[in-house]
Amino acid sequence: MKSIIDVLEGKNKLIMMHRSADPDALGSAYVISRIFGGDIDITGGINRTARKMLEMFDIKGVENPDFRNYDGIIVLDTASPGQLHALPSRISLVIDHHLDTGEWGMAEHCVIEENAVSCTQMVGRLLRDAGIPVDERSALAILIGMYTDSKGLGTGDSKFMRDFADMMDIAGASIGSLRDFLNTGNNNSVKTAIMKGMQRLKFRAQGELLIAWTHVSMFESAVANAMICAGADIVFVGSERDGKTRIIGRASDKVLGKGFHLGRFFSSLGYEIDGEGGGHDGAAGFGTVGDVENILMICVSRAIEEIRGR
Secondary structure, eight states, rough: HHHHHHHHHHHHSEEOSSSSSSSHHHHHHHHHHHHHHOOOOEEEEEEBBHHHHHHHTTTTOOOOOOOOOSSSEEEEEEESGGGGOOSOOOOEEEEEHHHHHHHOEEEEEEEEEETTHHHHHHHHHHHHHTOOOOOOHHHHHHHHHHHHHTTTTOOOHHHHEEEHHHHHHHHOOOEEEEEHHHHOOOHHHHHHHHHHHHHHHHEEEETEEEEEEEEEEOHHHHHHHHHHTTTTTTEEEEEEETEEEEEEEEEOHHHHHTTTOOOHHHHHHHHHOEEEEOOOOOOOOEESSOOOOHHHHHHHOOOOOOHHHH
16 A cells, blocks of 8 residues: 555656546546646547546646656556557556456556446545545545446445445535536437447347447447447447547446456457457457458457357
């Protein structure tokens, strides 16, 4: 614990997150920066929900920083090095809650808890265990990260709920206020992406399970969530941007009950077709280079093979 706090208290730090950072990643970075100092690297982009936090918390990120100008680099909420926009030659600390892929061997310190629902939960617990007070603004950022990564409190054990309640008391926030803040609504761009994704959707029955796939140009996560709501059990949504192919995966509780784990699935797929993947059991992502339709079909065929083996 002391070595971790020593790293956090060090001067001249850069805080990095995965590309297209979500509220959990940005909330974790904001709290670390607010309490211990440090620049937040936003070069990899911020997703549409997290952008609201930039305004609300007046977060001033940095872009394209020179890693050589920092004494310490902290990586938050990032399953593997390939999910960073660039890889520093030296990493002081990794704090993450995704499947441990064993790829952070270059980091001086690693805190990885696969069973934690969110990275903000880990940061809040780390501060509590170290006896470091959490102020109202930090507690609110932690709550937003915990709320979004738990799918609106749809997942989480009793420990998670106690941690969440503690932060609610500090922040003076209610479930309603969190829901109102995060409910950006599906604007026409999101709705259009969902409609196009559904229009291109293909599916295949494998026993009692449905595997569905499609491709869009943006809002992959929103499309994937809509497909799960529509009844699919395993979903793959692909996109191609800047010469790279991205696959977002989702899995229903039904298939998770059979032991299927999307994070492990994408991690092992990376060794097969030269890509980077990882994440949680029911929500994960994969990045590679290649034709999106071909990559989607590889995902589908491998998922069928894995299901047959269970």
